[in-house]
Amino acid sequence: MSLTEQLEAYLTRTTGLPTKVVAMARIPGGASRETYRFDADVGGTIKPLILRRDPVGSLIDTDRRLEFLAFRSFHGRGLPVPEAIALEEEGAELERPFFIMGRIDGGKAGSPFSAPPYGDHARAIGEQFFGHLGAIAAADPLTLPISEAAEAPALDACWKRELDYWSGVIEADELHPQPIVRAAIRRLRANPPPPAQKLSVVHGDYRTGNFLHDGEGRVIALLDWEMAHLGDPLEDLGWAMDPLWCYGETERVCGMVPRAQAIALWEKASGLKVDLKAFAWWELFASVKGQAIWTSSAKEFRDGGLKDPVLGFSGWYTARRQDIILADRLSQGMALLEAQA
Amino acid sequence: MTPTVAELLLGNFVAFSNPPPPEAMGDFMTSRIGIVGMISMLAAQEADRGAAARIWENGAIRAMLARGGGYGPFAEVQDGEATIEALDAVNADLRRALIALHEAVEAAKDDDLDREILDLYVKMAQARRLDLPPFPAS
Numbered sequence: 001m002s003l004t005e006q007l008e009a010y011l012t013r014t015t016g017l018p019t020k021v022v023a024m025a026r027i028p029g030g031a032s033r034e035t036y037r038f039d040a041d042v043g044g045t046i047k048p049l050i051l052r053r054d055p056v057g058s059l060i061d062t063d064r065r066l067e068f069l070a071f072r073s074f075h076g077r078g079l080p081v082p083e084a085i086a087l088e089e090e091g092a093e094l095e096r097p098f099f100i101m102g103r104i105d106g107g108k109a110g111s112p113f114s115a116p117p118y119g120d121h122a123r124a125i126g127e128q129f130f131g132h133l134g135a136i137a138a139a140d141p142l143t144l145p146i147s148e149a150a151e152a153p154a155l156d157a158c159w160k161r162e163l164d165y166w167s168g169v170i171e172a173d174e175l176h177p178q179p180i181v182r183a184a185i186r187r188l189r190a191n192p193p194p195p196a197q198k199l200s201v202v203h204g205d206y207r208t209g210n211f212l213h214d215g216e217g218r219v220i221a222l223l224d225w226e227m228a229h230l231g232d233p234l235e236d237l238g239w240a241m242d243p244l245w246c247y248g249e250t251e252r253v254c255g256m257v258p259r260a261q262a263i264a265l266w267e268k269a270s271g272l273k274v275d276l277k278a279f280a281w282w283e284l285f286a287s288v289k290g291q292a293i294w295t296s297s298a299k300e301f302r303d304g305g306l307k308d309p310v311l312g313f314s315g316w317y318t319a320r321r322q323d324i325i326l327a328d329r330l331s332q333g334m335a336l337l338e339a340q341a
Numbered sequence: 342m343t344p345t346v347a348e349l350l351l352g353n354f355v356a357f358s359n360p361p362p363p364e365a366m367g368d369f370m371t372s373r374i375g376i377v378g379m380i381s382m383l384a385a386q387e388a389d390r391g392a393a394a395r396i397w398e399n400g401a402i403r404a405m406l407a408r409g410g411g412y413g414p415f416a417e418v419q420d421g422e423a424t425i426e427a428l429d430a431v432n433a434d435l436r437r438a439l440i441a442l443h444e445a446v447e448a449a450k451d452d453d454l455d456r457e458i459l460d461l462y463v464k465m466a467q468a469r470r471l472d473l474p475p476f477p478a479s
Binding site for chain 1: 343344348349351352353355356362363364365366367368369371372373376377379380383429432433436437439440443444447458459460462463465466467469470471473475476
């Protein structure tokens with residue numbers, strides 16, 4: 001039975017109406033889950049939908065229930081987040097866990113490996129990109145659906161939980177010794193940041209390439225919540241501003257706006273302040289987390305029979321770019337990080 | 342280093358060794374072909390520079406281990422064949438020793454040698470860099 005037929009069987013059973021799936025097409029990107037766009041003809045009503053199904057192997061091992069609840073937490077709250085519609089953790093007719101969400105058409109995602117994609121709209125995109133991230137940081141996570149599944153760490157434990165997790169990934173998946181990232185991990189442990197200002201929903205992968213824009217200066221969808229969790233809101237800001245996602249630009253972060261403006265936009269929307277010493281920690285951590293993901297990609301590429309070139313590319317080219325960023329940060333940025341010790 | 346160029350290029354073949362399902366045609370297949378093309382282009386760079394980069398890095402780490410000999414001893418590891426596979430095997434041993442040296446240097450709060458090691462990391466990362474041309478934005 002094809003995936004289309006499996007999906008038709010599932011939707012017919014769950015809606016109680018005869019359902020046809022048309023124009024099923026896999027979407028590139030979304031490397032942690034297989035992502036498909038399709039139209040469901042449910043008893044004569046056409047619904048534009050997205051299917052996110054667990055892969056056999058993946059860049060990152062994430063909890064699809066958390067991702068589903070993250071979409072549900074922010075849809076309809078003033079942010080361009082698609083509606084989460086159905087979650088099947090046992091896989092049902094599709095044999096692997098999946099969820100279905102609403103589809104937002106008319107947008108495109110800018111690859112972080114292309115030239116800066118926003119043109120004359122860079123400033124407008126940047127204002128929304130960092131403003132939306134500030135709005136996510138401002139929300140009280142304990143009032144949102146994601147709190148049903150996400151652990152709420154103590155404010156002074158956010159950094160350690162994340163560092164323990166991602167350094168553990170490197171420990172488990174490393175296939176060749178990596179002195180640069182290991183030095184960064186030691187620096188982070190020796191110089192912990194102050195407690196988080198507040199507990200926030202952390203998107204976990206908020207960056208260029210993980211949102212859609214309409215080509216005319218409007219952000220129309222915030223996507224890829226698969227690493228969502230609760231934690232220090234500075235984590236997302238540090239990840240978003242990692243040079244890996246900035247098209248090689250040094251004047252503008254994310255190919256959008258100057259760094260100081262990005263921080264000001266986030267502060268205004270979140271009502272929080274960016275402590276530069278704490279932020280230095282989270283920026284270095286972002287590059288450690290990145291290297292952990294690329295380390296896992298390399299292992300998964302090999303363990304999975306070399307089938308997915310995205311995993312191979314990530315574990316090779318992207319890992320080397322991340323090493324350059326990490327080495328530069330260690331060499332140039334330690335004074336600020338260590339000043340808080 | 343992993344994945345190796347041999348694995349990556351074999352992967353390029355494996356990626357297209359079975360007919361894709363109908364839903365994987367279109368944008369997904371176009372993107373996959375693009376990634377395979379990028380891997381092939383970068384593999385050419387690695388074939389050109391990879392052995393030289395490893396020989397340089399292995400030598401630079403050896404020099405650093407000698408510089409930090411007081412924190413040792415560190416086993417002497419010499420390059421054998423000038424193939425990337427053989428150089429990587431030696432490199433793994435040298436990198437493990439470099440990690441041990443750096444940990445010892447940090448514990449001793451030897452700021453001068455710490456700075457030298459951090460500078461070495463910058464050079465090591467740069468020596469292995471791969472250059473993608475600026476693809477036009479979609």
